[in-house]
Amino acid sequence: MSDSPYDEMHGRDDGTRECYRPYVDWLSRQSAGRLEQKRAEADAMFHRVGITFAVYGQEEGSERLIPFDVVPRVLPNAEWRRLERGLAQRVRALNAFIHDIYHDQRILAAGVIPAEQVLCNAQYRPEMQGLDVPGGIYAHVAGIDIVRDSQGEFRVLEDNLRVPSGVSYMLENRKMMMRLFPELFAANRVAPVDHYPEVLLDELRGVAPAGVVDPTVVLLTAGAHNSAYFEHAFLAQQMGIELVEGQDLFVRDEVVFMRTTRGPRRVDVIYRRIDDDFLDPLVFRPDSMLGVPGLLTAYRAARVTIANAIGTGVADDKSIYPYVPAMIRFFLAEEPIIENVPTWILRQPEDRDYALAHLKDLVIKEVHGAGGYGMLIGPAATRAEIEEFRLRIRANPERYIAQPTLALSTCPTFVAAGLAPRHIDLRPFVLSGRGVTIVPGGLTRVALREGSLVVNSSQGGGTKDTWVLET
Amino acid sequence: MLSRTADHLYWMSRYIERAENLARLVDAHYRMSLLPHAPAILARSLRSTLAALQLEAAFGERHDKAEPRAVFEFLTLDSKHAGSILNCLRAARENARAVRGTLTSELWETLNSTWLEARVIGLHGAGEADIGRFVEWVKERSHLTRGVTIGTMLRDEAFHFSRIGTFLERADGGARILAAHREDLEPGAEAGGTTDPFEWSVLLRALSAFEVYRRRYREGITPLKVAELLILCADMPRSLLRCCRELHQNLRAVANEQSAETERRAGEIQATLHFTRMEDLIERGVTRFLEQFLAKMRDIGERIASDFLLPPTEA
Structure with missing residues (x-):
């Protein structure tokens, strides 16, 4: 496709886009030296704070920084409002879909999605059949990857409903920007994001098993060598909950406990950041050292809530993705607000x-x-x-x-040669519990190599702070 | 608090304290190596230090002779020796990283940047002249870590487990430093004239106890007086009595259903030390006392592990 990509900062003829005007005005008064100095300052700070991710397949010293770009990605309020409605709609439909396929399978009976596509999928978990989860919520945390095409339209590229990561970078990038360039936040009305952990904790407490008055929530990690460990530790600390590994938990009489210095303590909600396959060696992979034997029994007895639920992978599989617009029509009787690619x-x-x-x-x-x-x-x-x-x-x-091949939109990015356009995407985080909440913005990932469309951090992607303007 | 979290906090502090103890030992010997007296005394002291640290075998695998330079390298920046200062700093940071959410961000950042800096020093290696600077830096980072711990951490279980690690390790390290000089502490040693006075003043300086000693004792530096200061002086922050007192208090603060016996034993050790006079120690034999003390510390360490850190798998 030969269309030239949409530039987030500059319109085609009429110069700077409205939402970027105060920023560009500020930028014109900065020297390249100052931006370079701020970038180096950010790097040093990220290192000291230990905001790193582990790179698989590399040995010692395999903690790396995800490159942070000092030029923000700015979204005008009206565009965000529409995105927000579209994201909430999509995640509601996805949750309805997962509930349906693990219960009556109406959507399969109606022939909207070929049954074997779902039932023969490796991510379909027969263990979940007929199991009711609190509030009918399966994907408590959803990361929906959004791109903007050459026409300026937002489209969903991918749904991440298992253990989506990246939200800690969204939060740390904002902190870093406010630290490096406080004056920018005086000149722009940027919607805050730092209440994310609070909202998340609230949603998690809201889906505790029925009858639990003051639920204990824990975050289950694979441990310090997992690539997203920083994020696990960060979120647990920000929510004030225990960061547990499989070995810290055990199941007795269908109840989950954690081992503490004062004896066993009951656990009601597990925000897990390990895959289904590793959760319970008695049911899934028997060689898993990360999980908790018997966890599924407790889960099926509704004595503990697991977030995200087991078996959500069946809905974010790329083979199911093409049918999401049909799900929205089927379950919500609405037209999709954001289209697929x-x-x-x-x-x-x-x-x-x-x-x-x-x-x-x-x-x-x-x-x-x-x-x-x-x-x-x-x-x-x-x-x-x-x-x-x-x-x-x-x-x-x-x-x-x-x-x-989509011409992903571009945003000016500070690279060795100065400011140059680089392709970006956006991962907003959609939280579902008693309601649906989306903290304004999300994680903007940027492909740092010239012309590259691959934004993944494992393959040379960086990140930007994402601003949703309040007016 | 999670048992695993307590375990990491305890070891985080033990490793930092161990790095500091090693730095003090290297510091003492490094200073000694600058004095114009018999290299034989230094060599003997290095050998007995390795023995007291139970590192003779590990050292023997990597070096033929206990040359000062080789011992310093082995104890400071040898990345292949699991017990080197470098690896203690790494272990402290790895333990901290595993529970970074429990630490204040200041404490985590202190431990993290200590390790990042140590790694750079380790890559470049320290020249002969830099040994003194390096151990000085290690002590400073340990002081900083302790200050940040006391200045920023909530006085909750996390704090107490971290302190338990500190004082257990300090008591253990202090007893080993004295044990390395046991010949001087036996009856008749002073009369026999084998004692090197420089060795003991250097040791006092390395333990930040030289000025204290001067203020407290008007007479010259004698091994038994130094031992008295480092074992029985309750006001001396690195004395065994002081460490045991702090250990006992922190154990009381985290008491659980099964820890009563551990607490009692820790209390007994500190009470006994409290009512012991130097004359009693001399009569019983200082060496014997130190051996028994180290065994008791090992016992307390094992009991802490089974009471708090590694509870039975089926509760």
């Missing part, structure tokens, strides 16, 4: 024929892939890579979907 489902013959004929223009994604691995970006691929994918698609078409 156009997607070809390669298990369907006519979609497959089209895709195979246009491989060099398309992005091919493996439906179970994550983190930007296992995909083909047609325009950037060699002939050999394209042919390899052609064979793979022919062999297992149900494993792939295709999307147009």
Whole structure:
């Protein structure tokens, strides 16, 4: 697609966009030296505070900083309001969908989504069938990846309903910006984000098992060597809850306890940041050292709430993604406010024929892939890579979907050569409990390499502070 | 508090204190190596220090002879020796990282930047002249860590477990430093004239006790008086009595259903020390006393682990 990307800061003809005017005005008075100095200051600070992530496959000293860009991503209030409505709508439909497939499966009976697509999915958990969870909420924390196309339209690229991460960077980036450039916050009315942990704790307490008056919430981590450990420790501290590992918990008579210096203490809600597969070695992977034997029994007895619920992966799988707009219509009888990225489902013959004929223009994604691995970006691929994918698609078409190569919007970013446009996306965090709450903004990720569309931190992505303007 | 959290806090403090103790030992010997007297005395002292730290075997695996330079390297920046200062600082930081949410951000940042800096020093290596500077820096970072702990931490269980680690390690380290000089502490040693007075004044300085000693004792520096100061003086922050008193108080603050016996034993140790006179120690034999004391500290350490840190898997 040859459309030129949407520039978040500069309109095509009429110069700076309204929402960026005070910022650009301020920027014109800054020297490049000052920005460079502030960037270095931010790096030093992130190191000292230990805001790092672990890189898999590297040994000692494998903690790295996620590069932080000092130029914020600014969203005008009206655009955000619409996004917010669209996100809440989408997550409501996704929760309704998960509830439905683990109960009556009306949507399958109605033929809206092919049944085998759901029931044969590795992320479908038969253990959840017929189980009622508090409030019917499964995805308590959802990270919805949003991109803006060349027309300036927001579209959903991906839903993350298992253990989405990144919110700590959203919070730390704001803190850093306020520290580096306090004057900017006087000149712009930026909606605050730092109440996120409070809202999260409130939502988690709100989904405690029935009858628990003052629920004890814990955050379950895989431990200090997990790539997102900083975030786990940070959120637990900000919420004032215990950060536990599997070995700290045990189950007795279908009740979950944690081992404390004063004996066992009951746990009511587990905000888990480990995958389903590792939660309970008696039910899922028997080799898991991270989980808690018997946890599922306690869960099925409704003596503990697990957030996100087990089995949400069936709804954020790339093979299910194309059907989310249909879910919104089916469960909410509403039209989707934010559209998907156009997607070809390669298990369907006519979609497959089209895709195979246009491989060099398309992005091919493996439906179970994550983190930007296992995909083909047609325009950037060699002939050999394209042919390899052609064979793979022919062999297992149900494993792939295709999307147009999107011209992700760009935002000026401070790189070695000065300010230059780089592609960005946005991950807002949608919290569901008694209600649905979205802290304004989210995490803006930026592909730091020139021309790159891959924003994942594991592959050279950075982050920006995200501003939603209040007026 | 989670048992695992208490465990990390306890070890975090133990490792920082251990790094400081090692720094003090290296400091004493480094100063000694600058004095114009027999290298044999220094060599003997280094050997007995390695023995008191139970590091002879580990040292022997890496070096042939207890040359001062090799011992200093082994105790400070040797990244392959698990008990080096460098690795103690790493272990302190790893334990802190595992419970960073329980620490104040100031304390975490102090431990984190100590390690980051130590790693850089470790990569470049410290030259002969820098040994003194390095151990000085380690002491400063330990002082800072302790100050930040006392100045910012809530006086809750987290604080008490951290303090328990500090005082247990300090008592253990203090007793070992004295044990390394046991020959001078046996009856008749002074009369026998094997004692090197410089050695003891250097030791006092390394333990931040030189001025205190001068103020308290008007006579010259003698091993038994130094021992009295470092074992029985309740006002001396690094004395064994002081450590045991603090240990007992912090244990009382975290008492649980099964910890009564541990608390009683800690109380007994401090009460006994409180009512002991130096004459009694000399009569019983200072060396023997130190051996028994180290065994008691080991016992308390094991009891703390089973009472609080590693509760049985099925409660």
